[in-house]
Amino acid sequence: MALFGSLFCRIVLGLVIAFLFMPILIVLTVSFSSSAVFAFPPPGFSLRWYASLGNADSMLQAVWLSSQIAALSTAISLVLGTLCAIAITRGMIPGAKAVATFMASPLMLPGLVLGIAFLQAARDFGLRDTYTTLLIAHVVITMPFIMRTVLASLSLFDFAMVDAARMLGRSYPAALWTVLVPNILPGFVSGGLFAFIASFDNYPVSIFLVDVRTKTLPIQLLNQVEMSPDPTVAAISALLILGTIVALIVCDRLVGLKRMASI
Amino acid sequence: MSQHATAMPPATEMHQEPSYLAVSNVTKRFGAATVLDSLSLSVGRAEFVSLLGPSGCGKTTLLRLIAGLLAPDQGAIEVGGRDLTRVAAHKRNIGVVFQNYALFPHLTVAENIAYGLRAKGVPKAEQAKKVGDALGLVRMEAFADRAVTALSGGQQQRIAVARAVVVEPSLLLLDEPFSALDRKLRETMQIELRHILRNLGITSIFVTHDQDEALVMSDRIAVMNEGRIEHLGTPSEVYARPKSLYTMEFVGQSSRMGGVVKGSSEGLVEIDTPFGLVRAPGHFMSGSRVIVGVRPEAIAAGEGPAGEYNTVRGTVAEVIYFGSRTLLHFQTAQDGDRLHVELNRLPDQVAPGSAMTLRWRIDDSRVFPAPTETGR
Ligand SMILES: Nc1ncnc2c1ncn2[C@@H]1O[C@H](COP(=O)(O)OP(=O)(O)OP(=O)(O)O)[C@@H](O)[C@H]1O
């Protein structure tokens, strides 16, 4: 009976994993297709869609823009979010709990609502620049991910270490940098990774803020699928998967995925 | 306990020295709560002073104020003649050993010790030498390249001390450094730490709520209560001649009996207690309500010459046998009274219910105003 139960569990597990991996496998396969339409299984093998990426200017621009926005918003959220998390954990501000919940709230609102709100707010403040508007919106989108992991890391961090560093001759900022940062690095890396991904593939908020010349990758991809649904999008997706794998390997080398996952 | 205390160097010399650390009228409030109330403390160079008091009396707060990790609401803090009240913590050159050591887990033992040297810009070669010396001082040479997380509590403690003293601080603050160690290790470390600090000649303030620890280690003890210093004195002064009932009861065991002053002459007061008339050195008005305190080991069995001794009779309530000594609890008739007697040899046939005659020297009796009278 126990043997049967264990076998059953294994089969279910296998099915779930297969289900999760199926889309990735399909995209990868299609990206090497020789056909000009999105056909599965592909009629033949070719690298033409990867080669065609070189000419897909608007697509590459979108990749570049999304990377910039994701990297910058993640970096800004890391700095601001960490400082804010320190203030919350150390009880430096009144209503720390409420502030923590507020900072995490964008995660609980539908993206559409946020997008409309940002559009309206940008108009009201006279903010014309699409890039800046996008960046500010993405800081708000990424903030909850940073807050969550950094707050969790800080709850395990002994702030007496910062005091010790100060008593040994480091100013408060230098003490944070040399003692707090290295010790909560796993939190930074996993929070940063989630934040980057959240920004990179955000659609519902960005759609309200982009203009014709400034389009983020998810929006450009969807446009492309609507207009000329060829496997170029599959090739881009395959490269994104590759990029994610590389990022995970780097993170693993840096802090270990186990430590990241435990936060 | 008192044996250790008398082995300490005479503290009277240190009293006369100009104070090295001067805490003057420092007040600290957290919201509505006044945690330190116009507290003053002066400590001589190379002196080892313990702050002894119950949990929540403000010991850590005082230490953090001296360190500069907190700012006082009023008052001043000087070290070596320099006013530090407005100086940032990292510029004070004060070493701290924290309760849980606060070692840096991302650095090795040697890197932990070198941290302060690096912060101060000491050249690499000199750093290595100083780290080596500091490791030698705490006998941890073999552990230089270990991770601090792989050390035992006692070893971490040593590294924390090495890290704090390697930068040659002008003052060393220790906040209950032994509280995480088991009893045996704690006793070894007390003696070792005292030895190291004495050899370095470093002025140290040591926080503890363990009275034995304070008696064993200190040149002087500051007994704290609710944000004030009740008594600052050598261990033997604090133990044998406590200035307040609070100090008497907090440091060591004590017997106490309430009574009313009948009269006084030649610096002695005569007090009417439930145990009979008792005399003690002091000055009180006739009719004042007072409490007489005596150390249990100052009380002996049997009568003594009336000129020098108080003699009372009591009925044994409980016999507690410790091997080398025996503690007798006597029956009392009045709330708050306590007659405990510590004897090295138990007289024959003492059991609960037996009546005994007890004596102690008049000089060993302390009289304090009864708490209700002072409004405490
Ligand atoms: N940051 C703070 N905010 C508010 N109250 C505080 C703060 N720090 C300390 N207190 C209060 O001040 C009082 C003294 O605290 P402190 O830590 O100095 O006590 P302590 O003598 O070191 O006690 P313990 O032996 O338990 O360590 C306590 O009542 C504590 O609640």
Ligand SMILES: [Mg+2]
């Ligand atoms: Mg404390």
